[in-house]
Amino acid sequence: MRLHTLQPAPGAKSTRKRVGRGTSSGHGKTSGFGHKGQKARSGRVGKRGFEGGQTPLYKKLPKIMRFKNYPFKVEYEVVNVEKLNRFESGSVVDIGTLVDTGLVSSLSAKVKILGQGEIAKALQVKVHAVSKSAKEKIEAAGGSVEVVD
Numbered sequence: 001m002r003l004h005t006l007q008p009a010p011g012a013k014s015t016r017k018r019v020g021r022g023t024s025s026g027h028g029k030t031s032g033f034g035h036k037g038q039k040a041r042s043g044r045v046g047k048r049g050f051e052g053g054q055t056p057l058y059k060k061l062p063k064i065m066r067f068k069n070y071p072f073k074v075e076y077e078v079v080n081v082e083k084l085n086r087f088e089s090g091s092v093v094d095i096g097t098l099v100d101t102g103l104v105s106s107l108s109a110k111v112k113i114l115g116q117g118e119i120a121k122a123l124q125v126k127v128h129a130v131s132k133s134a135k136e137k138i139e140a141a142g143g144s145v146e147v148v149d
Contacts, residue, residue, distance in 0.1 A: 017032075019031035019032055038052070074110060075110070076109075076110045076111060076112035076128065076129060077104050077105065077109045077110065077111050077112070078111075078112055078114055079098060079103050079104065079111060079112070079113055079114070079127075080113075080114050080115070080116040080117050080134075081113060081114070081115055081116065081117050081118070081119045081134050081137050081138065082116060082117020082118060082119065083103055083117075084113075084119055084121070084123055084125070084138075085119060085120060085121060086101065087101075087121065087123055088121070089121040089122050089123070090121075090122060090123070090124075091123060091124070092123075092124045092126065093123050093124065093125045093126065093127075094125075094126040094127070094148075095107055095109070095111055095126075095127065098111060098127075110128040110129070111127040111128050111129070112127065112128060112129040112130065112131070113125060113127055113129070113130045113131065113134045113135075113138075113145075114131050114133075114134055115131050115132075115133030115134035115136070115137055118137065119137050119138060119141045119143075120141060121141060121143070122141055122142035122143040123138065123141075123143040123144075124143060124144050124146070125138055125143060125144070125145045125146065126146045126148050127145075127147070127148065128147065128148060128149075129147065130145050130147060
């Protein structure tokens with residue numbers, strides 16, 4: 001085999017359809033659009049799912065079978081700032097320590113700290129999300145907040 005002898009497989013390439021080039025071409029007159037009607041007009045695009053005025057399939061289906069956004073919703077296990085007072089001052093509070101103390105159910109849970117209550121100890125908090133008020137309270141007590149993935 002040589003590069004100059006390479007050819008496409010038989011039937012792999014075909015000549016393009018030249019529409020509107022006379023009746024003998026086989027694609028003349030209506031140019032493959034049939035006679036009259038919405039689909040024969042110029043500028044025809046058609047909306048996705050449009051079925052000519054008939055109720056489209058996606059509306060016939062029950063709501064339960066249509067698109068749902070809730071599988072993409074991120075759900076957090078919530079821990080309020082006041083619950084963090086049980087930890088010793090200067091300690092690191094992450095998902096592991098929250099699971100050990102029973103504030104969070106599992107290591108795979110996403111945790112968000114909310115700002116209800118007060119905190120009196122300086123803690124290093126490492127969680128998935130923190131509310132603005134909770135962050136302010138933790139930093140005001142001398143602690144730090146780190147958001148992890």
